[in-house]
Amino acid sequence: MWESEEQKLIKSGRKWKPSADYMPYRCAELFCEECGASLGIHDIVCTNLETNMYCGKCVQKYIKQTPISLPCGTIRKDFGDSVSLEYIDNYYDSIVVNKVCYFNRKGRYIKVKGKRYYV
Ligand SMILES: [Zn+2]
Numbered sequence: 001m002w003e004s005e006e007q008k009l010i011k012s013g014r015k016w017k018p019s020a021d022y023m024p025y026r027c028a029e030l031f032c033e034e035c036g037a038s039l040g041i042h043d044i045v046c047t048n049l050e051t052n053m054y055c056g057k058c059v060q061k062y063i064k065q066t067p068i069s070l071p072c073g074t075i076r077k078d079f080g081d082s083v084s085l086e087y088i089d090n091y092y093d094s095i096v097v098n099k100v101c102y103f104n105r106k107g108r109y110i111k112v113k114g115k116r117y118y119v
Contacts, residue, residue, distance in 0.1 A: 005044040012049035034058035050102040072112040
């Protein structure tokens with residue numbers, strides 16, 4: 001495996017295993033941080049290791065009742081590993097976008113215009 005990608009994995013503290021067949025120089029199998037279930041093979045070059053941390057079952061505990069008001073808008077739906085966020089744009093139109101959730105030791109957050117909002 002490329003050293004840059006291996007370093008990324010080691011630094012992230014994630015559970016992982018080198019990919020045996022599929023592009024082993026840049027891919028690795030990732031595992032759910034909670035129960036250890038396989039999350040499949042991911043291309044580490046384009047995977048943000050702060051996302052895709054939990055399997056469909058374990059991510060359920062992060063799902064909150066909506067709507068949730070944040071300074072950046074209102075969360076209309078919560079899917080655990082992503083949310084749909086409604087906000088008012090410059091033209092005073094209401095826009096709904098899907099936002100990927102990131103996880104760290106402090107919890108779960110979304111990024112909106114470069115800022116982190118913990119949910
Ligand atoms: Zn799990």
